[in-house]
Amino acid sequence: MEVRAIVLAAGKGTRMQTELPKCALKVIDKPMAEYVADSLKKAGVEDIVTVVGYKRDVLEAILSGKTKFAHQEEQLGTAHAVLMAEPLFRDFQGMTLIALGDMPMITPETYAKLIEHHALTKADLTVLTTDHPRPGGYGRIVRNKNGEIVRIVEDRFCTEEQRKITEINSSVYLVDNQKLFSSIREIGNDNSQKEYYLNEIVEIFRRKGYRVSVFKADDYQELSGANDLVQLSEMEKYLQEKIIKKFLSSGVAIRRPETVVIGSEAEIEPGALILPGSIITGKCRIHKNATVGPFVQVEDSVIGEGANVSFAKIKASKVEDNAEVKFVEIIGNEITGQNLA
Structure with a gap:
């Protein structure tokens, strides 16, 4: 059919x-x-x-x-x-x-x-x-x-x-x-x-x-649909809770999940740790044993295995395995080396 x-x-x-x-x-x-x-x-x-x-x-x-x-x-x-x-x-x-x-x-x-x-x-x-x-x-x-x-x-x-x-x-x-x-x-x-x-x-x-x-x-x-911004907010809350629950169930540790935003197309491997205040949107991939947060914005980027990213904004970029990135803003296809702060 x-x-x-x-x-x-x-x-x-x-x-x-x-x-x-x-x-x-x-x-x-x-x-x-x-x-x-x-x-x-x-x-x-x-x-x-x-x-x-x-x-x-x-x-x-x-x-x-x-x-x-x-x-x-x-x-x-x-x-x-x-x-x-x-x-x-x-x-x-x-x-x-x-x-x-x-x-x-x-x-x-x-x-x-x-x-x-x-x-x-x-x-x-x-x-x-x-x-x-x-x-x-x-x-x-x-x-x-x-x-x-x-x-x-x-x-x-x-x-x-x-x-x-x-x-x-x-x-x-x-x-x-x-x-x-x-x-x-x-x-x-x-x-x-x-x-x-x-x-x-x-x-x-x-x-x-x-x-x-x-x-x-x-x-x-x-x-349910949304006819006003109040209903849109309720819809977003429902979808976000489903996404968070999916990752928690798959072995992703999320601290204070009520403070975390994860988009619908994000991929996060089991063993990753997401800390409070993290926003992960677009086509992101976060590999196992990576730590994201606190207070990190990641958009359309790859965070390598074992990498540690905190207090940073990463957009359209790749953070290599085991790299440590904090207090920076990286935008535009940059490959981040070890210990960028």
């Missing part, structure tokens, strides 16, 4: 109150939309189209070489955004995964499980959901007495009874491409926002007799 993806990233993100498009904002050291593209590729989805709009050149620069692009000049809702990608998908006979560019916490494993579930159930449409302890603000999954999904109701349109539902829509879908675009054209905009909501595709598919399935993710935090 061939799977391609459409990533929706055209929104401005007004509540963020920044000049950048929302999906270009960084979580730790990488833009949200880049996390999504990287996770999809790790899940085996190589052909990705990102729908961009507001300041599209920013996202096109970030995702250059990773995805193709479609343009949504006017933001008229999620269904309309998907429709903008139709020219690139018209003849595709496989399955299309629709994801959001502002949901960077969904792991490659979750995308892969969604694809596997879709294939096993022989579904025409699969909706990614989760049970959320605070479902306010999310669309609710409405099921019939047989447990089948019958519709998704946006939070603002929920009845009091529907607001009690804790199963929420992630707005991530896997759908038969040949059934997708004709069904989207049946979605109307008879709502207060005059927008075309993709969640209505569930009712359309059921009405046509297509098979609709649900895959429920275990970790609700994976499926």
